[in-house]
Amino acid sequence: MPPIDTPPSSRPPGSRTDTPARRIPPPRNVLLRTLLLLIEPEAWARAAMYNFRITLGPLVLVSLIMASIISINGCHKMYGLITQFSQTYDAHYDPMVLTAGHLKVIPTAGKKPLRYITPLFTLIYGSKPTPPHPASHTLLSIKLTPDGYFIAGSPFLSPTKLQPYKTWHQMFARVLALPIKGGKLPPVTISSQTLLLITRRLFFYMVIIGGMILALLGTTGMLLWAAIGMVFAAPIVALVNLELRMPLRVAYRIACAVMVPMTVVRAVLLIYNVLPSEPRTFTQEMLPFLVPVGVSVWAAFMARKMYGPAKPAPPR
Numbered sequence: 001m002p003p004i005d006t007p008p009s010s011r012p013p014g015s016r017t018d019t020p021a022r023r024i025p026p027p028r029n030v031l032l033r034t035l036l037l038l039i040e041p042e043a044w045a046r047a048a049m050y051n052f053r054i055t056l057g058p059l060v061l062v063s064l065i066m067a068s069i070i071s072i073n074g075c076h077k078m079y080g081l082i083t084q085f086s087q088t089y090d091a092h093y094d095p096m097v098l099t100a101g102h103l104k105v106i107p108t109a110g111k112k113p114l115r116y117i118t119p120l121f122t123l124i125y126g127s128k129p130t131p132p133h134p135a136s137h138t139l140l141s142i143k144l145t146p147d148g149y150f151i152a153g154s155p156f157l158s159p160t161k162l163q164p165y166k167t168w169h170q171m172f173a174r175v176l177a178l179p180i181k182g183g184k185l186p187p188v189t190i191s192s193q194t195l196l197l198i199t200r201r202l203f204f205y206m207v208i209i210g211g212m213i214l215a216l217l218g219t220t221g222m223l224l225w226a227a228i229g230m231v232f233a234a235p236i237v238a239l240v241n242l243e244l245r246m247p248l249r250v251a252y253r254i255a256c257a258v259m260v261p262m263t264v265v266r267a268v269l270l271i272y273n274v275l276p277s278e279p280r281t282f283t284q285e286m287l288p289f290l291v292p293v294g295v296s297v298w299a300a301f302m303a304r305k306m307y308g309p310a311k312p313a314p315p316r
Contacts, residue, residue, distance in 0.1 A: 067218030
């Protein structure tokens with residue numbers, strides 16, 4: 001018996017009935033799907049036809065790419081600030097010598113104790129063994145004391161106990177190719193020349209490793225932000241399409257599709273420091289979630305127009 005060519009069903013996407021299923025074109029590869037979700041708003045509504053994982057792939061890809069760009073940008077700035085500090089150290093700060101696990105400062109006329117503050121990190125010297133209190137926007141706060149150092153950070157690190165200089169003394173001595181005799185570490189002079197050499201040989205690779213870690217953390221953070229945005233948006237998308245009996249799982253597909261371009265927009269705002277720094281008002285805190293919700297409502301109306309019942313032809 002020859003197959004019967006049945007017309008496509010007008011049932012809402014994702015609903016389960018005995019009527020023939022809507023003809024769904026096969027999904028394109030993940031790169032093309034990502035591009036369409038970024039430049040074609042209708043692609044957000046078309047995401048309702050596909051399994052959630054089909055749209056989750058572009059979201060993960062975009063989050064990884066944008067988090068890597070943010071990390072590379074931040075690490076480039078960090079390395080530049082460290083290099084700038086090393087180049088100008090002799091002109092501004094007292095000389096220091098690291099010997100026998102202790103840091104000795106040599107007061108010099110016309111110079112001042114170490115206090116270097118940047119938007120990404122702070123590096124200060126203090127004779128009192130009290131931990132620093134980093135600002136909320138600072139990645140690292142390092143305080144040097146005669147007997148050890150403190151490292152504090154926000155939001156992943158908290159003030160720690162006083163750490164000895166032994167490990168850093170060993171690393172600096174090896175990087176500078178200083179002779180180690182009888183297991184005793186030679187004195188390490190802190191100057192522009194030694195700091196530049198240490199920066200180029202040691203901190204360059206540490207910045208790369210740190211950048212990779214920050215990229216993974218940033219990807220996780222972006223996906224978490226997108227998940228929260230979907231939780232806000234999906235019920236509203238389903239409510240807009242209530243007369244289509246759109247299941248909540250289908251509404252999540254549309255919300256997920258919207259979060260792909262929203263993730264790119266958020267990353268660009270972070271790179272150019274457009275988002276307000278702390279402290280934020282309640283409106284500023286909610287704005288990153290309200291905007292995706294508004295765009296999701298737009299996508300919901302597009303889905304309603306695309307998958308709703310066909311309007312009857314006007315009488316002739």
